[in-house]
Each structure stands twice: as C-alpha cells, then as structure tokens.
Amino acid sequence: MDTVSLSGKELAAAINTDTKARAIALTEGGAAPRLVLVVANDDPASAWYVNSLRKSAERLGIACDTVDLGPDASSAAIRAELTERGADPDTDAIMLQTPLPAGIALDEVSSAIAAAKDVDGVSPLSLGLLAAGLDGFVPATAAAVVELLEYHGIPLAGRHVAVVGRSNIVGKPLAQLLLAKDATVTICHSRTADLAASTGSADIVVAAAGRIGLISGEHVRKGAMVIDVGTNEAADGTIVGDVDADSVRGKAAGLSPVPGGVGPVTTALLMRQVVTAAENSRSN
C-alpha cells in the first residue's frame, strides 16, 4: 500500500496568509497584535523555540516581546508577571515557556494567565472550558492534529482514534477535541498494558509520547492513518518523531512527516490565536 505523506506545510501556509491579512487590518486599525513570551529558564531548546516564534510572529506582522525572568524566578514572580501582562491593554496574547524553574509546576503558575490572552490554552480555566465543550483557547498542538486530519479529508465522526500520550498540553486536550468531532477515543499512556492491541484496532493513531520509534508497524493496522506529534532530538542532532516511519510506511494509508507535519500547523494556529485574541479585545 502507498502511504500518503500528510504534510502540514500547505495548510500552515494557508492559515498564515489569512492571519497576516488579519494582522495587517488590526495594525491599520490602530495597533499591531502583540504577543508576550514569558521565559523562566536557560534551556537551549526553549531559546530555539522562542526565537522561532518571534520570527514567525514578525513574518506575519505580529509584535512579539520576550520577558526573561531567569532560571531562578520564583513562582510568585512568574505569577506577578503573568498577572501584570494580563491587565496590560497593549498585550493581546501571553505564552509561558517551559521548562519552568525546578520545583514549579505549570498549573501552579498558568492559572495566572488571563483566559482571554491564553492563546496556547494552558491555564486550568482554558482546559476546563475545553473539557466542558465551551468556547476558549485550545492548546495549539492538539488543535493542529485535528486541523491536519480535516485538511487531508480524513473523517473523524464514528472513527476510532488512539491517542498515545495523556499530557495536559497534547494528549488530553486532543482527546477532548476528537470527542467533540464524534470520534471514539482511546487514550494510551506509559501504563497501558498492551499498546499494540490498543493502537492496532484504531482507524487513526496519534503518537504524542516523546519517545523515538515508539510506534512501529506492529502498532498500526493496515490502512490506518498515523499522525506523529513527537519532536525528539536524535543522537545525531536531527529532529525525529515518535513513529518508526520505515516500518509504518507501506502499511499505513497516511503518515504525517517530522518535521513538516504537525509542527508548522501548530505554529500557524498559535499565531492565528494571537490575532483572534487581539480582534476580541479590540471589539470589546
């Protein structure tokens, strides 16, 4: 069987074209949409991600500030910064970067992000709104998986989707989004007794575990669609996913590449959410 590449590049480009037009309209209406990145680490991967977000924002006409609180910032200092930015009328959108300083859990500080500016949907309020099926910002990676499937014309209603990973930023919100699309969802994790049995009966497998090569041909039934969310650094420094592409290719009907699959769509959706937050605040 030929395995189609479920690329995210064309979808990301289309989203970005729309976002840029909306950002220009906001700028012409008074002020460019503004994203604030709050950093409290000295992690190279986080610095790389912040830089790439800044470049994406700039390309789309979105202003982007970075507030660096340093790797020893206290929970109180992080919360104070997030609260201050939440009250600042010039800040439309806030993203808190991870990792956080040792001993600080994300939910300890993310609750200080104002829901209207929480463009990556990480605060307990945003996650609760999603679980309740109410409007709010949704974690961009989870939303990117659904948009990528829909873009490639893969139906979700009534289909069985196995999600491998149950983090608050990817696996759990993705399961909620898929349920809202009437999929039947199985959530797998590190304590799942027989992973291959759970994923092997699914129409769609989403790998979001952060483990190189976790999903191989034996985990996927013939004709299934496979979405690889994993972004892992291999020993040679390249970025690879969670799926052993060689063993899945020829068995799956479709596989999203890493890089070039979920990643660009995630960034595009984040930027779209920044513009949406700005439009919402201007219309209030």
Ligand code: NDP
């Ligand atoms: P976390 O480490 O927070 O969560 C990983 C999840 O995978 C956990 O639920 C864990 O289970 C589960 N898991 C780990 N090992 C296994 C295993 N052997 N079998 C089954 N399940 C397992 O990671 P994130 O959710 O933050 O990220 C997941 C991946 O997605 C990473 O590679 C990350 O880099 C990537 N990512 C990509 C993005 C993109 O834009 N493309 C954005 C965000 C993340 P348990 O809960 O039991 O520990």
